[in-house]
Amino acid sequence: MDFNLTDEQRMLQETVSRLVSSEYDIETRHRYAASEEGFSRDVWSQLADLGLFGVPFSEEAGGFGGGGVELMVVMQEFGRGLVVEPFLSTVVLGGGLIEALGNNGQREEYLGQVIEGSLLLAFAHGEPDSRYNLQQVETRAEKNGGGYRLNGRKAVVFNGDSADKLLVSARTSGAARDAEGISVFLVDRTAPGVTVRAYPNIDGTHAAEVYLDNVDVGADALLGEEGNAFPAIAKVARRGIAALCAEAVGAMEQAVEQTLEYLKQRKQFGVPIGIFQALQHQMVDMRIALEEARSMAIMAANADQAESPEEAERIVHAAKVIIGQAGRKVAESAIQLHGGIGMTWELPLPHFAKRLVMIDHVLGDTDYHLERFSELMETPAA
Structure with a gap:
């Protein structure tokens, strides 16, 4: 296996490195982390202008068709600068789920906004009792008219306080630790019944506890086939x-x-x-x-x-x-x-x-x- 970067990958690395070097001295990083949202909207816009949000998405989805190595190059430079912008939660996790589960209309609508930097996402999956187990989901989604009603609690939702939409995993069938029966819903952070309690982490990043109390969503909020999201x-x-x-x-x-x-x-x-x-x-x-x-x-x-x-x-x-x-x-x-x-x-x-x-x-x-x-x-x- 050739571990050397291609010319395109080196150009990507140099582009990210220049931006991080110019925007992320430690005092500036402290200021970004201490802000209400925990990051800089100006830097977020610059990342979007450079096309970095399209790196991991397929060309069919409007991205650049980058793979794991391209994502590695970007994240390594972010690590060197202690970047606090919500790239992981919005692009890698949130955008990744929409690309994997969404229908053509959902991918076209939401991934375009992610790539242009106008939509922030957070993956609300972990729960107080799940202890890292991806299969353990106790939040429930029950049929309610033509849509669903969600009830439950999500823990340590990174950037959940600044996200426009939450990708909420909920159980539509099965027991709490079953892989089958898990679905993912797109939920507005400000929707009735959604309560977000934000807090800073030890490293300056932000997370939140998310409470879902009779949150009603339409059928179009469901990503992919019901119960088959795991x-x-x-x-x-x-x-x-x-x-x-x-x-x-x-x-x-x-x-x-x-x-x-x-x-x-x-x-x-x-x-x-x-x-x-x-x-x-x-x-x-x-x-x-x-x-x-x-x-x-x-x-x-x-x-x-x-x-x-x-x-x-x-x-x-x-x-x-x-x-x-x-x-x-x-x-x-x-x-x-x-x-x-x-x-x-x-x-x-x-x-x-x-x-x-x-x-x-x-x-x-x-x-x-x-x-x-x-x-x-x-x-x-x-």
Whole structure:
């Protein structure tokens, strides 16, 4: 397999890198994160103008037909800049579900708005008792006249406070942990019966608890065939995990680079502390962890090319585990090597560390994915 980027992919990487470098010094990022919506509408418009929102969508859907590698390139640069714009929730998860489940009319109407940057989405799937299990959905959707009535609660809905529409998973049949019987509905965030309680996460991003109390939607709010949304949810979640893995690599790159520079500049006993062998060993361990994570991010980006969905799932589980462990190693070592200054708000480093911690908990943490990987390895091949 050729791991070198094509000319087009390098151009994409350079384009995103230039924008992030010009818009995302740490003070500016703090200001964006502290705003009411938690991101910059101006930056969001610039991302749209560059065509980045069309990268993962097929040409038939109005996108550029990019694959996992193109998405990896974008997310890695976002990770280097600690970008807080809702690309993952709107484009990767929300837009991905509409492309996978929507009919021609829904794809034409909503994906066009996503690509031009005028529609923000949030995937309201996780619930208080689901513990990362994609199949566990207790929110119910019952037939009501010509439409549906939704009742339930969704937890940790990223960018749920700023989204125009929520993609709400709800059970139209079956028990709480059945893969069958799950449907996805497009719901206006401001619809009667929808309550959104927003809060900041430890890394400066935003999330929300979403309460659905007798929320009525029309039949046209249903995406895809009733009760058959889970395969698409699982596939989009895999792509979301691959995107997070790439973002984590970008954040780790910055943490490693900043730490190496600090070891060259910080002096003790009249010499740079980077000459001390013990610190050199730690630096090498950080670099090894980064390279291991980079390899797994590449595997995750190409998971959709696996021979089966089960194999793709194994690859993504393994990547999330290795990258979660590597992220913790890099974050902890970087802070230790910086000493007390490594915990100060003014230094960019601790914010990369917090983002790496947060990434580990999005769409399943290290423990969850390790358990799922083990279960799949014990399952006999069909």
